[in-house]
Amino acid sequence: MKNFIKTAFTYLDARFLLSDIAQFAKKKKVPEHKHSFWYYFGGICLFLFIIQVITGILLLLYYSPSIDSAYESIHTIMGKVKFGWLIRSVHSWTANILVGAIFIHMFSSFFMKAYRPPRELTWISGFFLLLIFLAFGFSGYLLPWNELAFFATRVGTDIAGTLPVIGKSIEAFILGGPEISGATLPRFFWFHVAILPLFTVIIMGAHIILVQTLGMSKPISLPEKEIKEVPFFPNFILKDSLGWMIILALIGVLCVFFPWEIGQKADPFAATPLGIKPEWYFTFMFTTLKIMPSHVLFAEGEILAILGFMVGGLLWMLIPFLDRNAAKEKKSPVISLIGFIILLYIIIMTALTYLHPRL
Amino acid sequence: MNRRKFIDIFLGFSLTGTVVSFLYPVIRYVLPSKRLEASVKKVTAARVGELAPNSYKIFKFGTTPGILINTTDGELRAFSAVCTHLTCNVLYESDTETILCPCHNGRFDLSGKVISGPPPSPLEAFKVEIAGEEIMVSRE
Numbered sequence: 001m002k003n004f005i006k007t008a009f010t011y012l013d014a015r016f017l018l019s020d021i022a023q024f025a026k027k028k029k030v031p032e033h034k035h036s037f038w039y040y041f042g043g044i045c046l047f048l049f050i051i052q053v054i055t056g057i058l059l060l061l062y063y064s065p066s067i068d069s070a071y072e073s074i075h076t077i078m079g080k081v082k083f084g085w086l087i088r089s090v091h092s093w094t095a096n097i098l099v100g101a102i103f104i105h106m107f108s109s110f111f112m113k114a115y116r117p118p119r120e121l122t123w124i125s126g127f128f129l130l131l132i133f134l135a136f137g138f139s140g141y142l143l144p145w146n147e148l149a150f151f152a153t154r155v156g157t158d159i160a161g162t163l164p165v166i167g168k169s170i171e172a173f174i175l176g177g178p179e180i181s182g183a184t185l186p187r188f189f190w191f192h193v194a195i196l197p198l199f200t201v202i203i204m205g206a207h208i209i210l211v212q213t214l215g216m217s218k219p220i221s222l223p224e225k226e227i228k229e230v231p232f233f234p235n236f237i238l239k240d241s242l243g244w245m246i247i248l249a250l251i252g253v254l255c256v257f258f259p260w261e262i263g264q265k266a267d268p269f270a271a272t273p274l275g276i277k278p279e280w281y282f283t284f285m286f287t288t289l290k291i292m293p294s295h296v297l298f299a300e301g302e303i304l305a306i307l308g309f310m311v312g313g314l315l316w317m318l319i320p321f322l323d324r325n326a327a328k329e330k331k332s333p334v335i336s337l338i339g340f341i342i343l344l345y346i347i348i349m350t351a352l353t354y355l356h357p358r359l
Numbered sequence: 360m361n362r363r364k365f366i367d368i369f370l371g372f373s374l375t376g377t378v379v380s381f382l383y384p385v386i387r388y389v390l391p392s393k394r395l396e397a398s399v400k401k402v403t404a405a406r407v408g409e410l411a412p413n414s415y416k417i418f419k420f421g422t423t424p425g426i427l428i429n430t431t432d433g434e435l436r437a438f439s440a441v442c443t444h445l446t447c448n449v450l451y452e453s454d455t456e457t458i459l460c461p462c463h464n465g466r467f468d469l470s471g472k473v474i475s476g477p478p479p480s481p482l483e484a485f486k487v488e489i490a491g492e493e494i495m496v497s498r499e
Contacts (some may be wrong), residue, residue, distance in 0.1 A: 077464050151447055155462055158446045176391045179422060183391060269424045271417055271440070271450035272461045289445065291464040300479045302444060358464065 006296040031218045038108035039216055041101055044247055049204070050253070052136075054191065055091040059186040063143070065189035067182050071265045076142050078262055089255035095137055097187040097251065097283045100321055102130050103198035110319070110339050112328040114217035120320035122214065127317045132200055137279055139192040145185060146263030148268065152278040153188075155286075162344040182269065220331055275357055284349035286311060290359055312342075401497040404437060409488060415443070416450035416462065424448050425485060425496060430469060437485035437496040440469050444478040458482065 013019050022037035062081055064073040072081070075200075105158065106126060109115065115123035128321035142153045155181070176183030218227050230236060264273075278286055292301035325332035352359060399421030410416055410429040417424050417440055426440040428451050438458070440448050447462035458467040465476035472481045475482060486499045 151462065155445045155447060162445075172391055173389075179465055181422075202466050269417055270448065271426075273448040274461045276447070276462055286463075289477065294444075294473060294479045301477055302479070 020272060025233045028212075029215075029229040030232050030236045032218070032230045033222050035108075035112060035219055035222070038112065039236075040243045040244055041105035042211070044243055045098060045101045045105055046204075047244040048094050048101060049200070049311045051248075052091065052098065053096045053100065053197075054095065058087045058355070059091060060193065065143065065186050066265075067145055067185050070143060070185055071262075073095055074144045074262055078259075085259050086255055087300045089258075089260045092260035093251050093258075095140060095255045097247065099133055099137055101247075102133055106130060107339070107343055109217075110287075111216065111336060112219040112221075113323070114219075115320040116217070116220075116323070116326040116329070117320070119214055119217055122207060122210040123320050124317055125203050125210065128139050128203050129200070129207060132196055132203065134281065136192065136200075137281065138194050139188045139196065141279060142185065142188045143192065143232065144262065145266050147266045147273055148263050148276060150180065150266035150268065152282075153184075153278050156251075156282070159258050159289075162300075162306055164303075171336055175265070196261065198291075207352070209359075214290055220329060221324065258343045277353055277357070280350060280353075283353035287349045287353045289359065301332070316342075397471040401495055403493045404487075405468065405494045407492050407494060410435075410492075413453045413456070415453075417448065417450075420485070420496065426451065426458065426495065427487070427494065428458070435487045435489075435494060436469055437487045438467075439483040439485070441480055442482045443473075444476070449482065477482065 009018070030036075062073055062077045062084065064070055077088050079085075110122065111124070116209070122288065138153070138156055144148045157171050157174050159176060162165045163170065172178055174187070175181070176186075176187040218224075277283055285305075288305050290303055292305045294301050296304050318334070319329070323332050323335045326335065360420040364392055373439050375499065383413070388395070402420055402425075404418040404425065404427040404465065405416050410427065412429050412433050413431045415426055415428045419457070425437055426449060427435065428435045429435055429475075438449075441466055442449050442462065444458035444460060444463055444465050446459050449458050449460045449465075449467070451457075453457045456469065458469070458471070459465070463477050465478035466474045467478070467482050470481075471484045473479075474484075483498060485496045488495050488497070
């Protein structure tokens with residue numbers, strides 16, 4: 001048996017250069033210091049994405065993307081298919097935890113100034129991955145065709161429609177027509193299972209290659225002598241897998257005690273149900289839109305808020321080029337303070353959505 | 360122009376033409392086709408006596424919803440049920456006798472005007488008339 005494995009390895013090594021990869025993994029070092037806990041969230045995001053791919057593929061077996069049968073197919077998955085409730089709950093819970101992990105990964109990279117040269121593209125590719133996963137959440141939310149998802153999608157796509165000049169065309173492209181109709185669901189399904197995964201593979205590939213080639217960034221705030229280096233394999237990878245196991249256990253507990261609900265079937269001609277809100281990661285924008293006055297000077301409040309979020313997002317993406325001090329390996333407390341205010345705003349607005357639903 | 364340059368330009372145009380001829384059908388396929396739908400002018404919203412005073416009903420007005428309200432005085436009023444803020448469907452709140460959009464708490468009075476919240480403009484009002492046993496609603 002040993003001989004067989006050795007022969008097989010030699011055969012594959014000659015073709016795939018496996019020894020070189022093993023050599024690279026052996027040599028690869030990872031910085032270790034008092035903030036290195038935050039490094040593990042990148043790996044956690046990757047692990048959660050793999051869970052999403054596996055459970056998503058399994059759900060495809062029974063889900064039907066048509067307005068006449070989507071809701072019923074979810075009922076079948078939850079009630080009739082063996083362990084269907086588990087697969088769907090894992091998919092839904094993981095989607096929410098994944099977005100949370102991406103936010104943690106992004107803000108920890110931000111505060112450690114991991115975006116400074118030469119890692120600007122790592123930051124930008126990460127930003128695009130955040131947008132892609134928000135789009136995954138948004139498109140996946142409508143697929144069960146329940147009333148909560150229906151109206152949340154209507155609000156979300158209308159936000160795109162309010163953009164000047166190109167808004168209506170974008171909205172029509174997303175919806176497959178001027179409003180949510182039978183053409184919308186297959187289109188959302190197409191985004192969710194084909195287009196977004198395609199972009200994910202390309203951008204995540206670039207993101208991982210950048211992390212591997214450039215290595216992990218060390219925080220500016222720590223002096224060099226406080227930073228040790230540990231081997232990536234096995235030290236870092238073993239701690240990484242421990243994090244994965246903890247997350248997996250958490251998902252298991254959530255699915256067993258709080259299986260994902262189905263809700264009421266969507267009726268485009270019913271009044272919007274009270275207490276409607278989108279998924280938690282959109283609620284800070286949702287509550288901002290709620291508290292904006294109808295007009296601010298000469299502009300409509302909603303358009304102003306939406307443009308504000310877009311400009312804010314753009315500046316956030318360009319932060320590696322705006323933070324001049326970090327680029328020179330100097331501390332940049334003003335940028336950190338801005339980041340802290342943004343984080344506080346997101347937390348307060350998200351909390352308000354749940355604590356004061358009738359705000 | 361020498362022969363080499365001519366061939367370069369010729370091949371460049373051919374390549375561009377090929378790419379465009381491949382892309383055009385794909386783009387047209389992905390963009391939604393325009394639906395030719397006759398716009399609805401008048402619909403039957405309810406039957407006479409169907410609505411008790413201080414209650415409402417959502418009805419289909421073409422492809423969008425409308426709201427028919429029977430006020431406490433027994434007066435029938437109809438509006439587009441699509442909120443002018445971010446297009447959620449509105450409902451009638453009988454205890455406050457106002458129209459509410461539950462998405463962002465926009466509130467309208469019984470003439471469709473904005474009382475509070477983020478909606479930038481009033482609800483579109485429809486004309487209500489009774490024809491025999493039916494309550495007919497039309498665009499004013």
